[in-house]
Structures are given as structure tokens and as C-alpha cells.
Amino acid sequence: MKLRTRLIIILCSVIFVPMFFMGLILYKNSDRIILQHTLNHLKTLSILTKARVQDVYDRYLEHLRIAVTRPSLYRTLDDFFAQDSPETRQAILDILNKFEPVLRNAEEMYVFDLNGRLISGTDEYWNLKGVAGEDFFQKGKTGEFFDLIKMTPESIYAGRVIFAGPVVVNSEPKAVLLIMLNFEPFSEIIRTYLKIGESEDIVLGRKNAQGDAEFVTPRRFEQEKTSLSVVPQSRKEIPMVRAVYGEAILLDNAIDYRGHRILAATNYVPDPGIGIVVKIDEAEFLKPLKELNKITYIFGGIVIFFTIFIGLVIARSISAPIVRLSRNANRIAKGDLSVEIKTGVLEDDEIGILTRSFGSMSQKLITMNKDLEEKVSERTFQLEDRLHELERLNKISVGRELKMIELKKQVNDLSVKVGLEPPFDLGFLKERTTDQ
Amino acid sequence: MNRDRIILLICFVVVVVATTVIVGWVCRMPWLVSVLPKAITMKFSTAVGFLCSALIIFLIRCYLQGQRNLAHTFLPLPCLVIGLLMSVMLSAMFLKISTGIENLFVQENPNAILKTYAGHPSIVTITDFLIIMVLGILAMAEPSFLRRCLKLGGVFVALTGLSAALGYMFNIPPMYYAVFVEGHAMAVNTSYLFILCGIALLLLGSGPSNHEAKA
Numbered sequence: 108m109k110l111r112t113r114l115i116i117i118l119c120s121v122i123f124v125p126m127f128f129m130g131l132i133l134y135k136n137s138d139r140i141i142l143q144h145t146l147n148h149l150k151t152l153s154i155l156t157k158a159r160v161q162d163v164y165d166r167y168l169e170h171l172r173i174a175v176t177r178p179s180l181y182r183t184l185d186d187f188f189a190q191d192s193p194e195t196r197q198a199i200l201d202i203l204n205k206f207e208p209v210l211r212n213a214e215e216m217y218v219f220d221l222n223g224r225l226i227s228g229t230d231e232y233w234n235l236k237g238v239a240g241e242d243f244f245q246k247g248k249t250g251e252f253f254d255l256i257k258m259t260p261e262s263i264y265a266g267r268v269i270f271a272g273p274v275v276v277n278s279e280p281k282a283v284l285l286i287m288l289n290f291e292p293f294s295e296i297i298r299t300y301l302k303i304g305e306s307e308d309i310v311l312g313r314k315n316a317q318g319d320a321e322f323v324t325p326r327r328f329e330q331e332k333t334s335l336s337v338v339p340q341s342r343k344e345i346p347m348v349r350a351v352y353g354e355a356i357l358l359d360n361a362i363d364y365r366g367h368r369i370l371a372a373t374n375y376v377p378d379p380g381i382g383i384v385v386k387i388d389e390a391e392f393l394k395p396l397k398e399l400n401k402i403t404y405i406f407g408g409i410v411i412f413f414t415i416f417i418g419l420v421i422a423r424s425i426s427a428p429i430v431r432l433s434r435n436a437n438r439i440a441k442g443d444l445s446v447e448i449k450t451g452v453l454e455d456d457e458i459g460i461l462t463r464s465f466g467s468m469s470q471k472l473i474t475m476n477k478d479l480e481e482k483v484s485e486r487t488f489q490l491e492d493r494l495h496e497l498e499r500l501n502k503i504s505v506g507r508e509l510k511m512i513e514l515k516k517q518v519n520d521l522s523v524k525v526g527l528e529p530p531f532d533l534g535f536l537k538e539r540t541t542d543q
Numbered sequence: 544m545n546r547d548r549i550i551l552l553i554c555f556v557v558v559v560v561a562t563t564v565i566v567g568w569v570c571r572m573p574w575l576v577s578v579l580p581k582a583i584t585m586k587f588s589t590a591v592g593f594l595c596s597a598l599i600i601f602l603i604r605c606y607l608q609g610q611r612n613l614a615h616t617f618l619p620l621p622c623l624v625i626g627l628l629m630s631v632m633l634s635a636m637f638l639k640i641s642t643g644i645e646n647l648f649v650q651e652n653p654n655a656i657l658k659t660y661a662g663h664p665s666i667v668t669i670t671d672f673l674i675i676m677v678l679g680i681l682a683m684a685e686p687s688f689l690r691r692c693l694k695l696g697g698v699f700v701a702l703t704g705l706s707a708a709l710g711y712m713f714n715i716p717p718m719y720y721a722v723f724v725e726g727h728a729m730a731v732n733t734s735y736l737f738i739l740c741g742i743a744l745l746l747l748g749s750g751p752s753n754h755e756a757k758a
Binding site: 108112113116117120121124125128131132134135136138139 | 612613615616617619620623624627628631641642643644
């Protein structure tokens, strides 16, 4: 693997891994802090809503209790039971009309006898209908108070709150008083938004006879076709189910009546058994984080680009002198001593020292090579000289010898001619001739 | 089967198991993260730790076989990942602060018999990973005592894993660190992987000396 590649991989690992970790920690903590903050707001709002609902409910129940214990009501009822006449009925109606200014938002009031027949009322509706089968009558007859909050469009209860209670005379229920209020007091509560967000919503609900959760207040996004008005009790992921069963919790992974993912705080008002859900869409809560993500990706991308670019430059600056040095060393090893290693302006680091040393070593090699060549040529010249001299001496020696042999031959010939023995043995000449 | 092949096989097994657990956490498949439905799960961070440990063991093996360049180039990455991840977890555990990393992909089985602090590996798990990381760093520093350190580290890691495995086998909670710090127990699959990693480190440590490898 090339040195430059290794340097880039190491630089990138050492820079990007800690960056990634820091980014992840910051993101997860931002997520957690924003989530906690939002849930705390929702919790506060749910507690406030609970207090207000309880207050409204207690107030109306108190008014009802005051109304059913009014001595004037007892007296007029006594008069009615003594003598059923239009005057006695009118007297009861007058008393009911006196309650109206006290019971703000009261729309109709009725008094029924224990057989379910209307004694007197602020309108004629119940004149023709019997109430013997109605829940409120059954409960009122036994001496219990009854309340109902219903928003569904059914009969006369649509958009109404009804309170009913027994009128007790001498410890004996004598009649049942029914008050019907409009829903304005509760609607006013849920219209108080603390501006946590655009998708913030407060909804109230109750458990119906089947144990399912039923919404009793208008929902902010009710126009969506998929929204539920009754939620089966099996759908625990929908906060209203948890709320109507008395749970006061924070949920960060819930689904609302539209099927959207939400953050929610639930609460419960035991009397009258109303569940409260304060919620905000998860998409809205995640919006700042998405913004943060966008910024992180853009600037992260820029940082990564510049880091890689500068990493490449740094890797190149570190590796270039080493690569150059290794190339020159390779050429020298192959015998090319003409390589020039620049040692002029170099750093004092290890690479600079290595380059300078290598340059100096290369120069010395060249110098040594030159000296060697000079010495070799000098010696060659001297040897040639000696050779010439030897050749000359050889020529002279050989010449002399030949001349001597000639003279000897002549002496031998002359000796033979004069009848003497040849004085010189020239037999070697014959041997040489035979050899040749 | 020779020593080198055993080490490679161990690395392969650890990588496969760790990757399976990671996929299980990311894709929310509970059967991939826990050996038994009610058992303690191997955390996402532990699985990442094993992935990096397998890589460290493989690179130490490359270094001891003379491939120094490869080892020195790639060892910083897994060492950094383990070092950052485990030291952050350890600090968060002792300082009792939440960094958010321990909850990455975590969804503890609500029926788990022993609940760990969601997302936190046990202290012994963290210690084992840090030991493996230190061995990786030592391999980069090339000390003469590397093999001795590999043997010691291998013994420690294998013993901690073995203790946990035996604890599960004989149902002795202290042996799988269930009472060491409240809620911090080692998962059973984690213990087996540590045994394998310990064996791999021991095998690395008992090979020929550095000088012979370099020669």
C-alpha cells in the first residue's frame, strides 16, 4: 500500500470517528432534552386542565346541591303533592327560573316525580316523554347524583352536560331535579392553548358503557376523515384510552385519533371520570431536530470535503519527499549515478536529514567513482608504457640473438671449410625446425 | 487445523454474530438479539464492540505475520471506535448521566427477567473491550513484550466469558455479574463471544516471536 494512501486512511479515521461520535452524542442529547422539555410542558398543561375541569364540575355540582336543598323548593313540592294544580306547577317553575342566573350556561331545568312524570320544566319537551327508563331518573330516584357529558349527536343530549339529583324531603327522595347545561364551560378550558406548538390539542373523554374511550369535546383536527370519535379499549397506543382508565402518564411514542404519531400527557379527573389528553404532533416536536440535521449534513459535508482535501495535501507533502527519495535510490541502485538529489532548502526533520544524508551519500558515490576511473586510466597508461618498453627490449634481445646465431653459423661454416670442427652446437635449430 | 486458521475462523464467527445482533437491533427483530425470549440481550453497543474486536484481532494477526503496513493503517479505526464508545459508556455509568448513545436502537424486552440499565453493557464487558483495544494499540507501538501482553489479555477475556457462561449454566447470578452493579449483567451470547476472543488472543500470543515473524 502506498505511503500516501496509508496516511490518508489514518488521518481520516482519526478525524472522522471522533467527529461522528461527538455529533451522535450531541444529536441524541438534543433529542432527549427537547423531548423532556416538551413532555414537561404537556404535563404542566394536563395538570392545569385537570384542575380547571375539576373546578367547573365541582361548581356545578355544588349549585345542584344548593338547588335541591332549597327550602322554597321543598315547600312548593309539598304544595304540589298536596294539590296538583297549574298554580303549584307554576310556583315550581318560578323557583326553577330563579336558579338560572346562578347556574350560568344552564339551558333547561326540570322536576320529575318518582313515577317519572314531569312536574314542571323550563320547556315542554318532557311533557310527552316518560323518563322512567332514563339513567338519570333511575339514579336520582335512589338518591344518587348523576352526571353525563355527551358530545355525540344523539337526542337532546347532543352538546349538553346534564346533572340530576334527588330532592330529599324528610330524608326521603320526593322528586328528581334535572339541569341541562351547554358545554361552554368545558369548551372554554380546551380552547386555552399554551402555544406549545401549531399541532397542540387538548381533548376530554370518558369511558362509555362498553368500556371504550369516547371523546366528549371537539377535537382541533376533527375534520380529518380518519379521526375516531370512539376508541376501542384494546387500542392502548391511543392516549385517550389510557386517560379514561385513570392513567396520568407521559407518552413519547403514541398515536392520536388521526393515526398521527404524537407526544402526549394524560390525566384523569375521578369525579366526573373525565380523561384528559394534551398532545402535540411528533413531527412538530422533531422539526428543530430536522433543522439541526439539515445544518449538520450541509456543514458536515463541507467539513468532510475540506478535511479530505487538506488530508490529501498533507499526505502528499509528507509522502512526496520520501517517494522522490525512493525513486532516486532505485535509479542509483540500477547504476544511474547521474541522479541529482536537491539538498538546498530542506526542513530539519527526519525526512530532511534523510534526504541530506542520501544526497551526500550520492555525491560521495559519484566522487569515488570518478577518482576510481582516474586511477584506473592512470594505471592503464603506466602499464601501456611498460608494455612498449618490454616489447622494445624483446625486439632488441631477440634481434641480437638472431644475429649471434647467424655469426655462429658463419663461424661453423668457415670452420668446416678449413677442415675444423664446428665450434658451436646449433642442434637446437634443427629441433626447432622439426617441431615447426 | 493450524493456529492461523483457528484465529481466522474465530474472527469470522464473531463478525457474523455481531452483525446479526446489529441487524436485529436496527430492524427491530427481537429473536436476533436475545438467545432466549426472557434472557438479557446483547446490546447494540456490545455488538459494535465485538465487530471492532474481531477486526483488531485480525489486524494483530496480520502484524505478527509481517503485514505491518496493513495493520498500522487500519488498527486506529477499530481502536478509536471501541475507545470512544466504551469510555463514554463507562463515564456515563459512573457519573450517572445520559449521553444518548447507550439508548441507540435499544428496546429491552419488557419480560426480561433481569433488566439491565437499558443500553449499557456490563462493566466487565466494557473492561474486556478496553483490554482488546489496548492490545491493538500495543500492536501499533511494536513493543517487544507484545506476545506476553496478548497471552495475559487473552486469559483475562476468556476467563470473564467463561465465568459468565458457567454462571448461566449453573444459574449462579454473581458469576454473570448480575449483582456486580445493580442491573449490569453479561448476556449469554456475549460470554461465548468473549471466550472465543480470549482463545484467539491466546493463540496470537503463543506464536513465534516478533523477530522471527519479521525475519
